[in-house]
Amino acid sequence: MSFQSVWFLLIAVLWVGYFILEGFDFGVGMLLPFVSRGEADRRAVLTTLGPVWDGNEVWLLVAGGATFAAFPEWYATLFSGFYLPLFLILVALIVRGLAFEYRSKYGKPAWRKRWDIAIFVGSALPALLWGVAFANIVRGVPLEKASSGSIEYVGGFFNLLNPYALLGGVVTLTVFLTHGAHFLSLKTAGEIRVRAHALAIRLGLVAAVTAVAFLVWSNLMLPSINTKFLVLSIATALFWVGAIFANLRGREGWAFIASSVAIATFVSGLFEALYPRVMPSSRGSQFDLTIFNASSTNYTLKVMTVVAVVMTPIVLVYQGWTYWVFRKRVSASQIQHPELGVLDTLHQ
């Protein structure tokens, strides 16, 4: 296996990790208004994310950094080409992260209400846009060779809003919503758990329909049948249905694991459909960005492989350990004085 293939695989792994982890974060953020009936509920829901959301987001930063290091041409073309969607994602992630940290510092309802809106929008927007972005990459976007010799994106913002890509956005949106509901029914107790459990089933069915439609479309869109992609697509559907069944039978842990695996097979399938291209061009395959024409030198890839092979397992161990430390369910009754914030003078 060439170092280029190794890095294609590693970047796929980073996106799989990111979508599994921040996927449920996004889901929980969107579900916040729908599973809570009061301040104690809302704070319990947010507390399930408290210790982990920031670490989850680092997967995105590492995926970005790894793309920069391993495939600079891909990084440059993608980030300058998908300019406005990435800008929107940045703004969403900024306000959402601060909302988690700041919303409960004060008890004032107007203050909290505003941050709650920031959490909802800041979660929904990236959940939708990541799907739009990935679907566009798989579908192929207008890329051409510029006078400088580099392959550049020549479409506009509205080129990215085609039906296939929008369907991709709806898939990630509904999949993350469901995944978040599985996470909440696993991590909370009492009423929130009951509501999340019920929502997971309904949302899971909606997501199943959109995801199957998207995967069928994707498979048919390819010039010839890609067996591996087909197998991964079928596996996605099976695991997804498995998650719904596990949830129905009250096996919340299994439901969460199954929806995580489904996300993994889904993302892997899209990467499989791309390989060895990283950004196919809709203007002809001579303008495709591939792992060969977009990559760094073998030396750089080798250096980065050593770093990744040493560090990734270590990161997985300590990040996994965090989930073990905070394995207990959170219930609304554990939040004392939920309507007060630490910066309200009345408190104590």
Place this chain on the structure above:
Amino acid sequence: MNSLDLARWQFAITTVYHFLFVPITIGMGFYVAGLQTAWYRTGNLKYLRATKFFGKLFLINFAIGVVTGIVQEFQFGMNWSSYSRFVGDIFGAPLAMEGLLAFFLESTFLGLWIFGWDRLPKKLHLASIWAAATGTLLSAYFILAANAWMQHPVGYILNAQKGRAELTNIFTVLTQKTALTTFFHTIPSAAFTGAAFIAGISAWLIIKKKDVEMTRGTLKLGLIAMLISFVLVGISGDLTSRVMTQQQPMKMAAAEALYTTTESAPFSLLTIGTLDGSRSVFQIDLPSVLSFLSTGDFKGVVEGVNDLQAKYESQYGPGDYKPNIPLAYWSFRLMMGFGFLGAFFALLALFQMRKGGTPRGRWFVPAMVTLPFLPLLANSFGWIFTETARQPWAVFGLIKTSAGVSQVVSSGAVLFTLIAFTLLYGVLAVIEVGLIFRTIHIGPRPEVEYDVDTVGGSDNRPLVMSY
């Protein structure tokens, strides 16, 4: 303005803004870890109160540093894609390493620290704040190594066919003198910044007579740490300026508005008049000091702007190789001036605190209130100096900033995001400052020992920490 100017403004605004929070985080992280260690060792609750109080301020600040940091990584690809294509083979590696080695460590262990008060054994909980603080150091190291490569590219070859620089030795990139001196200059500056924060806030609490048992100690800690780190900033600043004179003589000449090559060059303390090489109206000079600063020898020769311009024209072809000289001149002085002023206040306050005294005098309140802002200004001017005085280069001698901007992004798009980020950052600054003032106003809270529960399963104990 064209998209190049707009992209430069965007980079300047988002980076200076981001770096207001970064040094506070790096500095405070270690002080908070130290305070918690003191509590762990002695069991004295005043240390716990200090840990929690400054920890709260640290976290309010950390959050905004984290979220504005994502913009930094995306911006290279979004606004500077031609730069990214040219340097990616080298520049991307430290960025990816920063993510893998530093960001994961910081974020994960900070999560454990914030929510782990009643979930982790005391020792492990203490270890997690140290791990998070170490993460901030690693992060600084990798990003400074990347920046040092822009100041002084090493360990690469130019691939003319692909039109890019390619890495030949990662160790040279990570351990070159420029990277090490910059790191050794930036970290004590962060320690100075964090200490000024702690000192200024503690002084305010003393004035308000809040928890004097704790705040007297933290004031002293802050002041002493300020002085120690100031000495280190000075030593490393001296090293940095020598390395800079060697590698980027134009930057030093610009900092001094020195137009002609001079032996025993003076350091100008103040110039009134123009900086364009025509005679100044009024000037105070320290004889031979510039020569000493830049070469280590009072008789050393310092190259002047005009001579360097001629030299670069013959080396790199026709063009303007002069940075914005008034900006370089003033930012260099403001960097040092604000640092000196902060250290002076710290020394004065510490002098009055000897033998159990309390600082007093009419200077004390205004000095202590401005104290936390002085290092922030010094840091910002330091970066403005080192980045703008490298111009016209993005990577010195290799690629000009004008060649780095994205070709496919319209100036309208850059203008739009520039305005949006500026407005958003402005609003966030107001919110952040409001939260910090409020936290200081409330002051340290009484604390009790924790009952740590590390057993699994579900229970209904109230949470010590919740969102």
